[in-house]
Amino acid sequence: MESPVLKIEDFCAFFGANQVLKNVSVEITRNKVTAVMGPSGCGKTTLIRCVNRMHELTPNAKVSGKMLLLNEDIYSINPIVVRRKIGMVFQRPNPFPTMSIYDNVISGYKLNGIKLNKSEQESIVEESLKKSGLWNEVKDSLHRKGTFLSGGQQQRLCIARALAMKPEIILLDEPTSALDPKASNHIEELITELEQYVTILIVTHNTAQAARISDFTAFMYLGELIEFGPTEKLFTVPEDKRTEEYLTGKFG
Amino acid sequence: MNKDGVTFRLAKDRIFKGLVILFSFLSGIPLIIILYYITSKGISSINWDFIINLPKPVGEIGGGISNAIIGTLILVLVSCILAVPLGISAGIYLSETRKGKIAYVVRLCVEGLQGIPSIVIGIIAYAWVVVPMKTPSAISGSVALAIMMLPVIVRSTEETLKLMPNSLREASLALGVPYFRTILKVILPAGLSGIVTGILLSVARIAGETAPLLFTAFGGNFMNANIFKPMSSLPLLIFNYATSPYSELISFAWGASFVLAVLVLSLNIIAKLVAKKWKVQF
Amino acid sequence: MIQEQQNIMKLQLKERKQNIGRIHFQESIFRKVLYLSGILIIVLIAGIFFTLLFDSLSAVRTLGLRFLYGSTWDPVTSNFGSLPFLLGTLLTSFLALIFSIPFSLSISVFLGEYFREGIVSSILKSMIELLAGVPSVIYGFCGLFILVPLVRSIEMKLGIVPMGVGIFSASVILSIMVIPYSASLGREVIQLVPSDLKEAAYSMGATRFEVIKGVILPYARSGIFAGVLLSLGRALGETMAVTMVIGNKNALPTSIFSPANTMASVIANEFMEASPGTIHLQSLVAVGLLLFVVTTIVNIIGKYIIKKMSVEV
Numbered sequence: 001m002e003s004p005v006l007k008i009e010d011f012c013a014f015f016g017a018n019q020v021l022k023n024v025s026v027e028i029t030r031n032k033v034t035a036v037m038g039p040s041g042c043g044k045t046t047l048i049r050c051v052n053r054m055h056e057l058t059p060n061a062k063v064s065g066k067m068l069l070l071n072e073d074i075y076s077i078n079p080i081v082v083r084r085k086i087g088m089v090f091q092r093p094n095p096f097p098t099m100s101i102y103d104n105v106i107s108g109y110k111l112n113g114i115k116l117n118k119s120e121q122e123s124i125v126e127e128s129l130k131k132s133g134l135w136n137e138v139k140d141s142l143h144r145k146g147t148f149l150s151g152g153q154q155q156r157l158c159i160a161r162a163l164a165m166k167p168e169i170i171l172l173d174e175p176t177s178a179l180d181p182k183a184s185n186h187i188e189e190l191i192t193e194l195e196q197y198v199t200i201l202i203v204t205h206n207t208a209q210a211a212r213i214s215d216f217t218a219f220m221y222l223g224e225l226i227e228f229g230p231t232e233k234l235f236t237v238p239e240d241k242r243t244e245e246y247l248t249g250k251f252g
Numbered sequence: 253m254n255k256d257g258v259t260f261r262l263a264k265d266r267i268f269k270g271l272v273i274l275f276s277f278l279s280g281i282p283l284i285i286i287l288y289y290i291t292s293k294g295i296s297s298i299n300w301d302f303i304i305n306l307p308k309p310v311g312e313i314g315g316g317i318s319n320a321i322i323g324t325l326i327l328v329l330v331s332c333i334l335a336v337p338l339g340i341s342a343g344i345y346l347s348e349t350r351k352g353k354i355a356y357v358v359r360l361c362v363e364g365l366q367g368i369p370s371i372v373i374g375i376i377a378y379a380w381v382v383v384p385m386k387t388p389s390a391i392s393g394s395v396a397l398a399i400m401m402l403p404v405i406v407r408s409t410e411e412t413l414k415l416m417p418n419s420l421r422e423a424s425l426a427l428g429v430p431y432f433r434t435i436l437k438v439i440l441p442a443g444l445s446g447i448v449t450g451i452l453l454s455v456a457r458i459a460g461e462t463a464p465l466l467f468t469a470f471g472g473n474f475m476n477a478n479i480f481k482p483m484s485s486l487p488l489l490i491f492n493y494a495t496s497p498y499s500e501l502i503s504f505a506w507g508a509s510f511v512l513a514v515l516v517l518s519l520n521i522i523a524k525l526v527a528k529k530w531k532v533q534f
Numbered sequence: 535m536i537q538e539q540q541n542i543m544k545l546q547l548k549e550r551k552q553n554i555g556r557i558h559f560q561e562s563i564f565r566k567v568l569y570l571s572g573i574l575i576i577v578l579i580a581g582i583f584f585t586l587l588f589d590s591l592s593a594v595r596t597l598g599l600r601f602l603y604g605s606t607w608d609p610v611t612s613n614f615g616s617l618p619f620l621l622g623t624l625l626t627s628f629l630a631l632i633f634s635i636p637f638s639l640s641i642s643v644f645l646g647e648y649f650r651e652g653i654v655s656s657i658l659k660s661m662i663e664l665l666a667g668v669p670s671v672i673y674g675f676c677g678l679f680i681l682v683p684l685v686r687s688i689e690m691k692l693g694i695v696p697m698g699v700g701i702f703s704a705s706v707i708l709s710i711m712v713i714p715y716s717a718s719l720g721r722e723v724i725q726l727v728p729s730d731l732k733e734a735a736y737s738m739g740a741t742r743f744e745v746i747k748g749v750i751l752p753y754a755r756s757g758i759f760a761g762v763l764l765s766l767g768r769a770l771g772e773t774m775a776v777t778m779v780i781g782n783k784n785a786l787p788t789s790i791f792s793p794a795n796t797m798a799s800v801i802a803n804e805f806m807e808a809s810p811g812t813i814h815l816q817s818l819v820a821v822g823l824l825l826f827v828v829t830t831i832v833n834i835i836g837k838y839i840i841k842k843m844s845v846e847v
Contacts, residue, residue, distance in 0.1 A: 084428030275640035341571035367833035369771025432564035460669025
């Protein structure tokens, strides 16, 4: 068995008195794509937002349980450090509007005051844009602002921005739900290619997408992790009745 | 019977609309009159000498209003230095602190400041700066003008920042950027157009103010760039010359009015352009 | 493999701890500066109020209530009654409101109902903005040289002493200056009237005028009133234009054409002539305090009404 890069143990999350995650335990394998799916309100987005500690930005948010990144408790380290080791891509592409494409990619370094010399910067920008499949389309307009890019291209820019920090895991929160089918397709192909460089945890409400691109799938419902396993197995012979009902469209 | 009633009602409707249109455009007449007079009477005084030279004693021909132009520029500049950092910072504070007693009180105070008559602010600047310094000075005038600029800058900063989408902030925080750098390097630059527009509009307002300068900057006929001494300004000059009995001075006042009107108008136009062109699209 | 990665991560964490310490420090300074600037605003307005209070205290103590109802203001005899200015301010402001309301209401209806968009609307909107942007001293200047001669000829026809300056001229100038304030607020509230209310009236066969009179204006009533109050607040504090056309006489106005003074204009006129430390100067500061209090109260009422309205809407 390959080593888990992220271990979640008995994890609970609350918004005030409302419990949104109930005793979730799962191990995420390195260099694989793990999908988290489930109907709206099941807690999948909350779960990944707890991994990079964005959940606590909401007032009255509380957590309990453990999340270990490479055996280090995420909740005992400063959240800023955690976030630099974990990348996140959001539902709506959000490149920084005042920065050029080039500056967007290395914004993680620039905004954090991490000094790189010119050649280091350039190689990181090129490498990240190549990995996210955007390099050929923008290499001649690196210093233009990113707002002229299409939705799909903007999302790939956000992926490049996350990759540039060389994170252990990248969290993707429904990255294609705001994109048209063609762009979504490109992103899905990209995700399967990115496996070799980084571990991917993706939240999706689209079961077909989960089936297409993930190696492992977690099914969540009402804050609980109902079932977790290799994608092929979960989709063909699910163990839990609720998983089967979700997959056959009975609810959600 | 019905028909007459309807005709009457329709007539009333038309008369009302006519009256509304009439009165609305009548309101524009004073504006046209003012612009016409300033331009026709002022433009004859405008020549290069007028802008460059200092006022000459009454009875001598020529001279100019250069000291007032420079004075206005210096007063505005110093006021900006005083008001802009404080205003932007208070605006950030208010936009980041939606709830809480202190934020509520600060908002009330900002609104209160906006309503204070300019002459009262002049009294305050007199008491706070002129009295301890024992002399009127440009800096006391700038203090008064800065107090007047503050509410507009705070308001426009707060409103602009509130409009920034949350996704912008989350993108930065997810990269591990600490909160204060997120505000300073991501949110603030994105909101720059609104903030600069607020500053330009408040500058346009104070450039034309006279009352707060009456006992602070005080005015004068000499060229002075020393902010610790009295300083002239375009509105002060217009006031003093217009109320004087000398026709040469009065014609200078028209010329100065023209210059001031052009200045204020340009600032307003630039503010509109900035709002349009610099606005960040999300 | 994990062990290596763990070690690397631990090293990086150590580096980070030092940087994190610095970041914490910078962040707390940032938050403190923001908080401080908020507090400074509170201190500023409190300072304004208390300065006005203290610098006028001894005058008020010496003069007592005579300050408010005395009708003589004479620096020579140290008799400082501010009633002439109270009356002057109230008269000019209320007259200004009365003169301006038909115009600002028309504009509100014009822009809020008849011509919401389009070229005509933009033209009028720009004119109103320009009106609001003209510096007060220019209003006064034009008033002095255009309006005052006009008033003088009217006075001659009416057989009154043709001074030209006085309450009437000041009120006219003021009314022009305050039109933009009530006009823009009025326009906003009229635009906010829900269309289903209007459609209900139209569907019963009402004419546009009847809809405006019976549905829109009543609905927008409090907003329009708030706009009028805001205009009032502006008129009360207006200094330069009034000073230049009101005639500067420290006496109770006897007619609409009397030269007079307002609270703002007497300060503008006499402040520099009053010697520091004298009861004259302190009385002028007291007038300033009075002006501050009155305008603040009017503005508070106006803002309160607006807030109540936005909650209802």
